[in-house]
Amino acid sequence: MRLITLIFTALLLCCIGSCGDDSDAPATVTILVPEAIGSLPFLLFAEQTSPGGVRLNIVFFTGHPQALILLLQGQADFLFTGTTLGWQSMWDGSPLVAVESYVWGISSLLVQHEGPASIRDLSGMRLSLPFRDSPLDLETRFLLDRAGVKNTAVTLEYRPFAQGIPLFLEGNIDAIALPEPLATDLVHTHHVRRLFNYRNALRMAAGTDGRSPEVTLFSTRDKATKYSRLIPLLHDGLARIIDSMAADPEGTAAAAGRHFNYPPAILEEAIRETSFGSCSFQEHMSRMREYHRLIGPYFHTPPGPLPDTFFFIPEEKETGTDG
Known part of the structure; x- marks a missing residue:
């Protein structure tokens, strides 16, 4: 697996400044992501953030169910995986919570x-x-x-x-x-x-805008609560990356070439065929429930609900962008 190190300067400043005591701040946070173009915002964020602060490891995985097991076993802190896999895990009684999707068609x-x-x-x-x-x-x-x-x-x-x-x-x-x-x-x-x-x-x-959260960033309730100050920083940083991707498609394709072994023309088209976007945590909850309403009747067995407790919504002020 490929390992990428991300340093959060902003989190360090928050922890030693207005956020108060940093004794409970995580030394290392691990996010598991698939080796697919939808993971590109995480990879570019890793490249563009200055050293200092909390160490974030972004690790590629190949098997979604196996990656979910690693998250539930505490060997990872966040998992970017298939949305319905997260739903089913929650319906089976796991402590999984949804954070945001960032990719709305891939x-x-x-x-x-x-x-x-x-x-x-x-x-x-x-x-x-x-x-x-x-x-x-x-x-x-x-x-x-x-x-x-x-x-x-x-x-x-x-x-x-x-x-x-x-x-x-x-x-x-x-x-x-x-x-x-x-x-x-x-x-x-x-x-x-x-x-x-x-x-x-x-x-x-x-008859909608077609935004489908095929993949979602998940965590466990305990981990998301522990990292509640990190999540808004991660969210806002990914939103800025998504904006920059939309503003510079050619540059984004060139950057993607450092992570995916495909020619630039293929990567540029693949990025155009992918819908990236960030929204507020509340809007994400609404959009996911609409997606659940749309595709829920097609489960092979009747699906469960998406309760409020399934969505992790930090108290910090929210911002979002659409890509």
């Missing part, structure tokens, strides 16, 4: 070049999705339903991306849902095309 459905022209044309085809009740599973079934395609008319198959991609490229399955930069890389390097970007498809099907 995936596309790819098809063979001579494949279907619309969602309706997926009838009778085989689709590869990452796992049952994942955000991409629920969003796909929502979109099929809105397009009038019955679940029985489409074969949904669940497998990791690493297993699904070879089958798709060999023509053994008709479509595959992939996050960035995997989706853009396949479009550029193989004879396949993007049928739709999930955010755009959700916007048209649901």
Whole structure:
């Protein structure tokens, strides 16, 4: 795993100044993130923050369920992972809390070049999705339903991306849902095309802005309470990074090249296909509940609620930006 060290000067000043006693300030905070373009704000924040203060380790993981176990075992402090994975963990009784999402659309459905022209044309085809009740599973079934395609008319198959991609490229399955930069890389390097970007498809099907929190930053209740002074600093810093990314797409793609082994053109397109944004903690709670209302009926078993206690909202004054 790749390790990146982030130093929070602002937190140090807060702890020794107006925030009072720093005896309970964490010496090191670890955030687990997937090796995907959605993690880019964390990586750029790590590069651009000056040394001094609290040490923050950002660590790439490959398996979402395994990373969740590390968080719950106390081996990490925060986890940036699939939103519905966090929901299900909370419904199973874990002390998980949601902080913010920062990414509001990161995936596309790819098809063979001579494949279907619309969602309706997926009838009778085989689709590869990452796992049952994942955000991409629920969003796909929502979109099929809105397009009038019955679940029985489409074969949904669940497998990791690493297993699904070879089958798709060999023509053994008709479509595959992939996050960035995997989706853009396949479009550029193989004879396949993007049928739709999930955010755009959700916007048209649901009549909303299409912002879907496929991934969310989670912590445990105890850890989030312990780091309650850190969370607003992290939140505001990520918001500034997201603003800077929107202002300089080419520079952002060049910076991404230091973390992802793809050509600049692919990274730039992958970033354009990803919807980054930061909002207030209260707005995040409202948006996640709307997302739950939208995709909840498509869980394989009835989902639970999202109680107020699931959302960690610090007392500090909130700011947010949309990217």
